Every structure is written in structure tokens, then in C-alpha cells.
Amino acid sequence: MPLSRTERRGEKQMLLIACPYCGERPETEFRYAGEAHIARPSDPSALNDDEWVDFLYQRANPKGLHVERWRHIHGCARFFNAVRDTVSDRIFKTYEAGEPRPDVNAVVADILAKESER
Amino acid sequence: MQKFSGFSLIRQALSGHQGWQAQWRTPEPKASYDAIIVGGGGHGLGAAYYMAREHGLKNIAVLERGWIGGGNTGRNTTIIRSNYLFDESAALFDHAVKLWEGLSQDLNYNVMFSQRGVLMLAHTVHDVQSFKRHIHANRLNGVDNEWLSAEEAKEFCPPLNISPGMRYPVVGAALQRRGGVARHDAVAWGYARAADALGVDIIQNCEVTGIRRGVNGAVEGVETTKGFIGSKRIGVSAAGHTSVLMAMAGVRMPLESYPLQALVSEPVKPVFPCVVMSNTIHAYISQSDKGELVIGAGTDAYTSYSQRGALHIATHTLDAICELFPMFRRMRMLRNWGGIVDVTPDRSPIIGKTPVPGLFVNCGWGTGGFKATPGSAHVFAHTIATGEPHKINAPFTLERFRDGLMIDEAADAAVAH
Numbered sequence: 142m143p144l145s146r147t148e149r150r151g152e153k154q155m156l157l158i159a160c161p162y163c164g165e166r167p168e169t170e171f172r173y174a175g176e177a178h179i180a181r182p183s184d185p186s187a188l189n190d191d192e193w194v195d196f197l198y199q200r201a202n203p204k205g206l207h208v209e210r211w212r213h214i215h216g217c218a219r220f221f222n223a224v225r226d227t228v229s230d231r232i233f234k235t236y237e238a239g240e241p242r243p244d245v246n247a248v249v250a251d252i253l254a255k256e257s258e259r
Numbered sequence: 260m261q262k263f264s265g266f267s268l269i270r271q272a273l274s275g276h277q278g279w280q281a282q283w284r285t286p287e288p289k290a291s292y293d294a295i296i297v298g299g300g301g302h303g304l305g306a307a308y309y310m311a312r313e314h315g316l317k318n319i320a321v322l323e324r325g326w327i328g329g330g331n332t333g334r335n336t337t338i339i340r341s342n343y344l345f346d347e348s349a350a351l352f353d354h355a356v357k358l359w360e361g362l363s364q365d366l367n368y369n370v371m372f373s374q375r376g377v378l379m380l381a382h383t384v385h386d387v388q389s390f391k392r393h394i395h396a397n398r399l400n401g402v403d404n405e406w407l408s409a410e411e412a413k414e415f416c417p418p419l420n421i422s423p424g425m426r427y428p429v430v431g432a433a434l435q436r437r438g439g440v441a442r443h444d445a446v447a448w449g450y451a452r453a454a455d456a457l458g459v460d461i462i463q464n465c466e467v468t469g470i471r472r473g474v475n476g477a478v479e480g481v482e483t484t485k486g487f488i489g490s491k492r493i494g495v496s497a498a499g500h501t502s503v504l505m506a507m508a509g510v511r512m513p514l515e516s517y518p519l520q521a522l523v524s525e526p527v528k529p530v531f532p533c534v535v536m537s538n539t540i541h542a543y544i545s546q547s548d549k550g551e552l553v554i555g556a557g558t559d560a561y562t563s564y565s566q567r568g569a570l571h572i573a574t575h576t577l578d579a580i581c582e583l584f585p586m587f588r589r590m591r592m593l594r595n596w597g598g599i600v601d602v603t604p605d606r607s608p609i610i611g612k613t614p615v616p617g618l619f620v621n622c623g624w625g626t627g628g629f630k631a632t633p634g635s636a637h638v639f640a641h642t643i644a645t646g647e648p649h650k651i652n653a654p655f656t657l658e659r660f661r662d663g664l665m666i667d668e669a670a671d672a673a674v675a676h
């Protein structure tokens with residue numbers, strides 16, 4: 142498919158996100174929901190103040206691979222997780238909520254290796 | 260430093276403008292400094308300037324990964340105002356506005372500060388109540404802010420559409436007459452030139468890649484693309500990249516970095532007298548002295564370091580601009596770009612000490628830190644030079660999240676400004 146004018150100029154239009162339940166949809170159907178795999182403390186009263194700060198406010202905010210939650214709010218309305226590079230904004234993988242955190246470097250290496258074979 | 264004046268301009272004109280000197284040196288880094296600032300934006304350059312001028316520190320370096328002012332300082336829409344709700348914020352932002360008022364004289368550099376007034380539009384009952392609350396709170400703090408009816412707002416800004424048939428009709432506005440705009444690049448350049456004249460080394464194309472800590476945990480210097488540079492005092496002032504830098508010292512931050520976009524139109528004759536902002540429908544606009552309409556949009560939905568945003572965000576803002584100012588409907592946009600803004604949970608900045616001895620941080624300015632540049636730089640300089648916060652930035656600690664002492668401007672200003 143020929144590139145559009147904005148794509149040729151390297152400008153971004155919007156993300157295409159693959160909801161694990163519905164498939165690929167435009168970004169405007171989704172809502173971003175922050176860093177993934179931040180589990181609510183199982184014994185809240187055991188936490189000290191610094192641990193609460195870490196749970197409530199401190200975030201990895203990496204420049205590079207980020208594991209994050211999205212919600213397909215204007216679709217199936219379900220939460221799921223994604224592995225995205227915050228420099229290129231490329232999404233390498235999406236997976237259902239509840240699945241364990243993947244080894245992000247392995248996920249990316251795998252995809253890039255497959256791409257270079259082609 | 261070569262002084263700028265009407266006289267020097269005439270003299271240079273007579274000699275064909277061949278006699279102007281470079282405005283700052285291009286030094287190689289020394290082995291060590293008394294203080295290092297990481298980040299050559301307005302905040303970092305300003306902090307170096309005030310440290311040299313007010314605290315007598317002369318052996319200072321500002322390290323900038325790219326070129327000075329190439330971050331958010333050179334990418335922002337330059338709106339300046341101080342009508343924030345809480346006492347702590349009003350004190351900080353009004354400190355900045357007062358410094359803006361004398362800055363061109365102070366730096367001998369025209370930063371083109373223009374107090375043309377900032378009009379914030381109210382579209383809903385909630386807006387009206389919240390703006391009036393701001394106005395009362397501001398007045399108690401000695402910060403000017405006044406309520407205008409829709410008709411008065413139109414008188415102040417004739418292009419404004421106040422027809423009741425709009426999707427979000429304008430029902431009134433808050434006006435801060437002392438608010439306005441300044442020239443972004445001139446702020447970076449003016450501080451750089453004045454700091455350089457006081458002996459500060461401004462080192463561009465020098466990326467900090469590591470922060471070295473000694474056995475006692477205190478900072479010893481920074482690893483950079485130009486080698487190791489020693490210092491017992493390091494001030495991080497790196498806006499969207501703060502989390503990345505603080506991670507180098509092992510400190511986790513309550514920050515998330517988002518792209519924020521702006522765009523400018525083709526230049527036209529003067530048509531727009533003031534700054535207009537609408538938080539409810541996500542648009543803000545002013546006209547630059549070159550004649551371009553300068554338009555700001557909201558942040559993108561997700562964290563990113565890509566320095567560009569999605570098209571639908573800019574489009575959404577233009578929808579609002581066209582509704583508010585029908586006469587701009589046929590204007591063409593020339594350029595669109597993004598900057599990476601570091602956002603805190605309460606939308607207030609962090610300026611102060613960190614758990615690491617000798618490491619200081621100025622960050623979390625999010626979508627609205629240009630207006631604070633002189634004030635923030637001034638109190639950050641005090642903090643680094645004396646080791647303790649100035650009374651104006653004392654509430655803006657990193658510990659406020661632990662201690663439950665938020666300065667919750669998020670409740671009302673969680674939008675680009």
C-alpha cells in the first residue's frame with residue numbers, strides 16, 4: 142500500500158492497537174491506563190509510608206520498553222497489557238490481563254529477528 | 260560581555276554589523292566544578308545564572324545533551340500567568356511574574372515579555388464556580404485576576420465567538436492582565452549569555468549518561484559523552500528526561516512523561532490582541548510578533564519520549580479554535596511539533612533535595628513551566644547553593660507525596676497551559 146503524505150514525512154497519525162479480544166483497532170477506541178503489573182498490596186496495613194509512595198506514585202517511566210495497561214473502552218471495554226517502545230511508540234506485543242509479565246527484551250529480540258529473516 | 264543598547268546598535272550598523280561577538284563561549288569541560296546543572300533549558304541556564312550572580316559560585320557548568328533551549332523551552336507556547344489556586348503555587352508563580360517584569364533589563368537581553376493579558380474561558384457552571392474561586396483566592400494572595408461577563412470578554416478579545424448556539428458557549432471568563440507571553444528562545448539565550456559573562460561554562464552536545472556516587476552515597480560527578488566531570492553538587496533540570504537521569508542515581512520518581520503538541524499557522528497581520536485559553540475544550544492561542552497564530556493542544560494519551568504527538572489530538576484542538584474564532588477557519592497551519600513534559604500526580608513541580616546527598620532536582624513542570632522559568636531558576640539556585648530550599652520552594656518537596664502534603668492543582672488545571 143502506498144504511504145500517505147503524513148507517513149512519508151515521518152509524522153505520526155495515531156497508533157493501531159491489537160486488542161487481544163477484538164483485534165487491531167485505532168487508538169481512539171482505547172484509553173491508556175498507565176504502567177502494568179503494579180499489584181495492589183495484599184496486606185495493606187503492613188506497608189510503611191515509603192512503600193505506599195512506591196505503590197501509589199512512583200513509576201518506572203522508562204525511555205525504551207514499557208509494559209503498560211490499555212482499556213478498549215469503546216469496544217469490548219476490557220483491560221489488557223501491551224509492550225511498547227516509548228521512543229518509537231511501536232507496540233511489540235499485547236496480551237490479556239492476568240497473564241504474567243513477559244520477558245520484554247526476549248519478545249522484542251524475537252520479533253526483530255523474524256523481521257530481519259524476511 | 261558586549262552590552263546591547265541603542266548606541267551599540269547604531270555603532271555596529273555603521274560598521275556593517277561585523278563587530279558583534281559570539282554571545283557565549285564554547286568551552287571544553289574542566290575536570291571538575293563546584294556545581295553542575297544537567298539540562299540547558301531556561302530553568303537550568305537560569306539556575307546557573309542566579310547561582311553565579313546571587314550566591315557567588317563561579318565555577319559552574321551547564322551540561323546540555325543537544326543545543327540550549329532545544330527542549331521544551333524552545334517548543335512551548337510561552338503563556339505566562341500566575342493565577343493558580345493554592346497559596347504555595349501563587350507564591351511561586353507570582354515570584355516568577357515579578358522577575359519576568361524586570362528580566363530584559365536584568366539580563367540586558369530583550370526577552371520580549373508582553374503583558375497583553377491572559378483570558379481563561381468558562382463554558383460550564385463548574386467552570387464559573389471554579390474560576391470565581393480562583394479569583395477570590397488570587398486576590399487574597401495579591402495576585403490580579405478578574406471576572407468578565409461573556410460580553411466583556413468579547414470586548415477584550417473581539418475575535419471571540421460568544422454566540423449562545425455554540426456547542427460549549429462562552430459564559431464568562433477570568434482575566435489576568437499581568438499575564439502574557441515572552442520569546443522562548445530569547446529566554447534561553449539571554450540567560451546563557453548572562454551566565455557565561457559571569458564565568459559559567461555552557462557545554463552543549465554533552466549528554467549525561469551516568470551519575471557517580473561515592474561509598475557514602477553522595478554524588479561525585481557525572482559520566483558524559485565528553486568524559487567524567489566531577490562535582491559534589493549536581494542539579495538535575497531535565498524536564499521530560501528527569502526519570503531517566505534520576506534512575507542513574509538510583510532514585511525512582513513520581514513522574515510520567517507525555518508528549519505535548521503545539522502548532523503555528525502561516526503569519527498574518529496583527530489580529531489577535533491577547534492570550535486565550537480554554538481548559539474545558541482544550542485549546543489555547545496567541546499571536547506571535549512574527550504574526551503566526553501559536554496554538555497549543557492537550558497531551559497525548561500515553562507516556563512517550565518520541566517528541567511528536569498523534570494527529571487526532573491536534574485536530575481536536577483546531578476544532579475548538581475554529582468554533583471559538585470562526586475567522587480563523589481558513590487559516591493554514593505551517594508547523595506542528597511536540598515536546599516531552601514530565602507530569603507529577605498533583606500537577607505541581609518538585610524543586611528541592613533528593614535522598615542522595617549533593618543531588619538536587621527541579622522537575623514536574625509538566626505542561627506549564629515556561630511561565631515559571633525565572634522564579635524556578637531563582638529558588639533552585641538558592642537550594643543548590645545553600646543546600647536548603649528557599650521559603651518559596653520549601654513546600655515543593657519530593658517527600659510531599661509520602662507525607663500527604665500535595666499541592667493539588669490537578670483538581671483544576673490538569674490541562675496544558
Ligand SMILES: Cc1cc2nc3c(=O)[nH]c(=O)nc-3n(C[C@H](O)[C@H](O)[C@H](O)COP(=O)(O)OP(=O)(O)OC[C@H]3O[C@@H](n4cnc5c(N)ncnc54)[C@H](O)[C@@H]3O)c2cc1C
Binds near residue numbers: 325467498519599627
Ligand atoms: C508544546 C508545549 C507547550 C507548552 N506551553 C507552555 C505554556 O504556554 N506556558 C508554560 O508556562 N509552559 C508551557 N509548556 C511547558 C514548558 O515548556 C516547560 O515546563 C518548560 O519549558 C521546562 O523548562 P526546562 O528548562 O525545565 O526544560 P527544557 O527546556 O526541556 O530543558 C531540559 C533540557 O535537558 C536536556 N537533557 C535531557 N536529558 C539530558 C541528559 N541526559 N544530559 C544533558 N542534558 C539533558 C534536554 O535536551 C533539554 O534541553 C509547554 C510545553 C510544551 C512541550
Ligand SMILES: [Zn+2]
Binds near residue numbers: 161216217
Ligand atoms: Zn477489545
